[in-house]
Structure formats: C-alpha cells, structure tokens
Amino acid sequence: MRIISVRENPEYLDKTIQYFQNSWSEIAPVIYEDCITHSINAKDSLPQWYLLEHNEEIIGCAGLITNDFISRMDLYPWICAIFIDEKHRGNNYSKLLIEKAKEDSKKAGFKNLYLCTDHTGFYEKSGFNYIGQGYHPWEEESRIYQIDL
Numbered sequence: 001m002r003i004i005s006v007r008e009n010p011e012y013l014d015k016t017i018q019y020f021q022n023s024w025s026e027i028a029p030v031i032y033e034d035c036i037t038h039s040i041n042a043k044d045s046l047p048q049w050y051l052l053e054h055n056e057e058i059i060g061c062a063g064l065i066t067n068d069f070i071s072r073m074d075l076y077p078w079i080c081a082i083f084i085d086e087k088h089r090g091n092n093y094s095k096l097l098i099e100k101a102k103e104d105s106k107k108a109g110f111k112n113l114y115l116c117t118d119h120t121g122f123y124e125k126s127g128f129n130y131i132g133q134g135y136h137p138w139e140e141e142s143r144i145y146q147i148d149l
Contacts, residue, residue: 001093003100004051010040016049019058023083035065045108046077050097052084060084062097064104070116070134072144077105078114098126106149113149116142 006016013036020032039047052060061083068078079101084093105113115123116134120143124130128145135141 001096002053003096004053005100005104006036006049006051007040007042012051013037013040015058016051016061019051019061020049020063020081023061024081035063045104048101048104050100052093052097054088054093059088060093060097062094062101064101068114068116069136070142070144071136072114072132072134075112075114075144075146077101077108077110078116080115082115095126102147102149111149113147115145117145118142 004012004016006012017033017036020036021027021029024032035047036049039049046064046066048064050062050064051058052062061081063080065078065080066076067073068080070078079098082094082097084091102113115128117123123145126147128147131144131146133141134144
C-alpha cells in the first residue's frame with residue numbers, strides 16, 4: 001500500500017486528475033484539472049492531492065484543501081474527496097488517506113483538520129467529532145467534523 005502525493009510526484013499529475021474526475025463525476029472535470037495542476041507549484045502547504053495505490057493499481061484518493069465548498073471558511077484545512085474503489089471498501093483504506101492528511105496538516109502547523117459529509121457514524125470511528133452544520137453554494141447543508149492534530 002502506498003500513498004502518492006502528486007505534489008511530491010508530479011509525474012502522476014495526469015493520472016491523479018483522471019482518477020479524481022472519474023471518482024467524482026458530479027464535479028465539473030475542469031475543477032479537479034485546474035486545482036490539481038496548480039497545486040504542483042503552490043508556494044504554501046495547501047492544497048495537496050493524494051492517490052492510494054495497492055499492487056500498482058490506484059484504488060483511492062483524497063485531497064487536503066482550504067475549503068470544501070462550504071460556508072465555514074473560518075475553518076481549515078479540509079480533507080475532501082475521500083474515495084475508495086467499491087471493490088476495496090471495508091478494509092479501512094480510507095483511514096490511510098486520513099492519516100496522511102493529518103500528518104501533512106500537523107507538519108504545516110495546523111491544530112485541527114475538518115471534513116464535511118452526509119455520513120453519520122463513519123468518520124467518528126477515525127476520531128472526528130461533529131461540530132455543526134455548514135452550507136454549500138448549491139443550497140444543501142452538510143455535517144462538519146473536526147479532529148485535533
């Protein structure tokens with residue numbers, strides 16, 4: 001199992017963009033292409049984009065960003081777009097991506113990590129605590145979770 005940071009491994013740029021676009025098809029493809037491309041040479045610690053590789057196959061992804069299209073812009077960084085291929089779910093692989101995001105956030109000097117989701121019960125198992133609701137530009141709301149680093 002290997003976590004690949006596209007910033008540290010820019011040769012994975014195209015593969016990263018394609019994987020995120022395929023995994024999150026409800027998001028306009030240009031969003032991931034533009035953000036991931038510009039993250040390679042970002043001067044600050046954010047954003048970060050990760051792939052999860054198992055036996056030379058990409059099976060998951062996640063991002064570490066300043067805001068996940070949510071009203072609580074006072075909170076950051078956010079882990080986003082956590083995705084594990086369906087055939088690999090149930091193995092706690094998402095926790096590997098969460099741990100990498102926590103490690104990079106802490107190294108960058110942040111005290112907390114946030115996420116927004118509609119899932120209840122899943123992220124609590126990784127130590128996240130529900131702190132309230134947030135609102136998206138498309139007029140939906142999500143649960144906001146925080147974990148101390």
